[in-house]
Amino acid sequence: xSAGTAMIxxxxxxxIILLLAAYATRLRREVKRRDAFRREEDxxxxxxxxxxxxxxxxxxxxxxxxxxxxxxxxKVLLEIIEPTLVxxxxxxxxxxxxxxxxxxxxxxxRRNLTxxxxxxxxxxxxxxxxxxxxxxxxxxxxxxxxxxxGGKTLH
Numbered sequence: 001x002s003a004g005t006a007m008i009x010x011x012x013x014x015x016i017i018l019l020l021a022a023y024a025t026r027l028r029r030e031v032k033r034r035d036a037f038r039r040e041e042d043x044x045x046x047x048x049x050x051x052x053x054x055x056x057x058x059x060x061x062x063x064x065x066x067x068x069x070x071x072x073x074x075k076v077l078l079e080i081i082e083p084t085l086v087x088x089x090x091x092x093x094x095x096x097x098x099x100x101x102x103x104x105x106x107x108x109x110r111r112n113l114t115x116x117x118x119x120x121x122x123x124x125x126x127x128x129x130x131x132x133x134x135x136x137x138x139x140x141x142x143x144x145x146x147x148x149x150g151g152k153t154l155h
Contacts, residue, residue, distance in 0.1 A: 045080060046080065046081050046152070049077045049080040049081050050077075050081060050147070050152060052073075052077055053074060053077040053078065053081070053143060053147070054144075054147055056070055056073045056074055056077065056140075057070075057074060057140040057141075057143040057144050057147075058140075058144065060074070060136065060137065060140040061137060061140050061141060061144065066129065067097065067128075067129040067132060067133055067136050068097060068101050068125055068128065068129055070136065070140070071093065071094045071097035071098060071132070071136050071139075072094075072097070072098055072101075074091075074094045074139070074140065074143065075094040075095055075097075075098050078091060078094065078143075081152070090138070090139060090142035090146075091139050091142060091143065092139070093132060093135035093136045093138065093139040094136065094139055096132060096135070097128060097129075097132050097136060100128045100132075101124075101125055101128055104121045104124065104125055105121060
């Protein structure tokens, strides 16, 4: 191999390495941009969920929302904020109501029930609401207390 050919191959190799390095740098910047965007979205979701949790827990305490709906909403919001929050003893009533009522039909599925089936589900839901009224009220007040002390997440 002549010296000229070797120099051409060396130059081509250097150019390829530089192009690959530039491409890797571009990919790294894109990953950082996407990570920053995801973190921003997560922060926004938690902030919105905290705000909604304030509204729902206050609505529960004031009797503006029924026990089942309020408990479901609080459970979901707590899971968005921090999945382990629903496991805390003071918030467990939300999960208890959810687990006891999640099989009940809602929305269009409820409309498709016969009047007798709908009445049976209403009876079951009202029984759960009666049994769980005080624990859910206590959990809603615990949420309000937790939030008043600056509760955002466990971290």
